[in-house]
Amino acid sequence: MLPNLLPDLPGVGFKPEHFAAIRHSAAGIGFFEIHAENYMGAGGLPHAQLTAIRADHALSVHGVGLSIGGARGLDPDHLARVARLCDRYQPESFSEHLAWSSHGADYLNDLLPLPYTEETLRLVCNHVDQVQATLGRRMLLENPATYLCFAQSTIPEPEFLSEVARRTGCGLLLDVNNVFVSCTNHGTDPRAYLTAFPLHLVGELHLGGHEAEALPSGPLLIDSHGAAVADPVWALFAEVIAVAGPLPTLVEWDNDLPDWPVLAAEAARAGHILAKGGMGLARAS
Amino acid sequence: MHAHPDVVAGFDAALRGGPVPAGLVARDPAEVERRFAVYRNNVTVSLTQALATRFPVIQRLVGEAFFAPLARLYADTDRPKSPVLAEWGDGFAAFLEAFPPLAPYPYLGDVARIEVARGQAFHAADARPVDPARIAAADPDRVRLVLHPSVLLVRLAHPAVSIWARNQPGAEASPQPLPLGPQxxxxLRDAAFQVPVRAVGPGDAAVLRVLLAGDRLSVAADAARHAEPGHDLQPLLVSLMRAGAIVDVKE
Incomplete structure (x- = not known):
């Protein structure tokens, strides 16, 4: 199976609004990531832009609609569209989420949580197997941002993801912002989460912005992808890089889009931390 | 302990406004409702945004404050069936026409039909324009012109093209009265990926219908003269060629 081949550099989510600026200068950007579902039309501007971006840059295709944590089988039509997209653009990486987004025939357009049990572990593994067999490539599975937990969960999330990776051979996408959001929401320690996380299986990191609301028991953080990366998330990211060494790192910004220089500066900040991490490891070895 | 299909079904029912299922845990049990509301809000807001992206002129016409609850109602009755949201909303026109509070605005459905067609044209398959020399060299009695996959002809009961045009971002108020009657x-999507909309007369419409059906240009010319005596094919063909909308010539 094709391994993940993204460079250990910062990347950004590609937005059509930034196309002209990117063509002018994408210095320091190691790869671009797209949401698969935005490129499933037959032709036109989205494919013209993506073809141009792809010709010059490494590409990560990130699915948001496969509903890998869903209760029923994957939608074969949708999986076939993902496969066609990957065949067309030959991305260095394909990733999806540990979440569900479809119920029956309905698509809910959010990444919804699942309990972590032996039952859901088997389901998720079956779905990941099916995706990898259809795409003919190893995929990355991403940890979600969650706002509630399930009383019936019996497996901690990092362990659940480790076990999916062990059984299916998939890699993991570690979203550092999601770790901070979820752990803050559940009153747990993000550093303990990261210590339990199998960093050697991580093929890509995500960084993104969140919103905060004060509740009596503590802050409610919402994974909004509509703001700059928060300082505590930068700190956690630097700690991950210090341990794991440099990794492909995406800055996600999907809502309230900034101008390109603002996003490029966020990527440059990530690049600076990645470069320092690489030097530290080189000295240690 | 619920099996996963029941967990998903219970969660979805709560997203639709049902009670938050037992078994969901927050650090303070009193906050389960508020924290679950993040999911409800994500679904509602993201679907509203998706609909607004596809129907910007409808949003302008009814106003953002009215559009948001309208989108919520529509999402409740016609949820997306696929994660490709650019394809969601084909039923919005009929929904607007059947929604009693919008009865005084019967043209909204037709404006929505224009926006649906524009979305389809925007995402339609690619095809290269044909060399104009091949059109000139073809036998006018036998030639068939193949139109670009994005070319669509939409019959509207209301003057919705004019209404659509007057409600573009930055459009100035027009002193002209709106035309009456159907349009x-x-x-189509032009070579610069723009998707202009224009009203065509009965002769041009007849030509386009025949060409879209794959029939000969001579048949189109006859249909046009029948629909509109004295009709001249030339201006339409020139504008289609300029837009790169003629992609093959067959004889």
Missing amino acids: TALI
């Missing part, structure tokens, strides 16, 4: 819209 037929020609929608």
Whole structure:
């Protein structure tokens, strides 16, 4: 199976609004990531832009609609569209989420949580197997941002993801912002989460912005992808890089889009931390 | 302990406004409702945004404050069936026409039909324009012109093309009265990926219908003269060629 081949550099989510600026200068950007579902039309501007971006840059295709944590089988039509997209653009990486987004025939357009049990572990593994067999490539599975937990969960999330990776051979996408959001929401320690996380299986990191609301028991953080990366998330990211060494790192910004220089500066900040991490490891070895 | 299908079903029922299922845990049990509301809000807001992206002129016409609850109602009755949200909303026109509070605005459905067609044209398959020399060299009695996959002809009961045009971002108020009666819209994606909309007369509409059906240009010319005595094919063909909308010539 094709391994993940993204460079250990910062990347950004590609937005059509930034196309002209990117063509002018994408210095320091190691790869671009797209949401698969935005490129499933037959032709036109989205494919013209993506073809141009792809010709010059490494590409990560990130699915948001496969509903890998869903209760029923994957939608074969949708999986076939993902496969066609990957065949067309030959991305260095394909990733999806540990979440569900479809119920029956309905698509809910959010990444919804699942309990972590032996039952859901088997389901998720079956779905990941099916995706990898259809795409003919190893995929990355991403940890979600969650706002509630399930009383019936019996497996901690990092362990659940480790076990999916062990059984299916998939890699993991570690979203550092999601770790901070979820752990803050559940009153747990993000550093303990990261210590339990199998960093050697991580093929890509995500960084993104969140919103905060004060509740009596503590802050409610919402994974909004509509703001700059928060300082505590930068700190956690630097700690991950210090341990794991440099990794492909995406800055996600999907809502309230900034101008390109603002996003490029966020990527440059990530690049600076990645470069320092690489030097530290080189000295240690 | 619930099996996963029941967990998903219970969660979805709560997203639709049902009670938050037992078994969901927050650090403070009193906050389960508020924290679950993040999911409800994500679904509602993201679907509203998706609909607004596809129907910007409808949003302008009814106003953002009215559009948001309208989108919520529509999402409740016609949820997306696929994660490709650019394809969601084909039923919005009929929904607007059947929604009693919008009865005084019967043209909204037709404006929505234009926006649906524009979305389809925007995402339609690619095809290269044909060399104009091949059109000139073809036998006018036998030639068939193949139109670009984005070319759509939409018959509208209301003057919705004019209404659509007057409600573009930055459009100035027009001193001209709106035309009355039905219009037929020609929608296509041009070589610069723009998707203009224009009203065509009965002769041009007849030509386009025949060409879209794959029939000969001579048949189109006859249909046009029948629909509109004295009709001249030339201006339409020139504008289609300029837009790169003629992609093959067959004889």
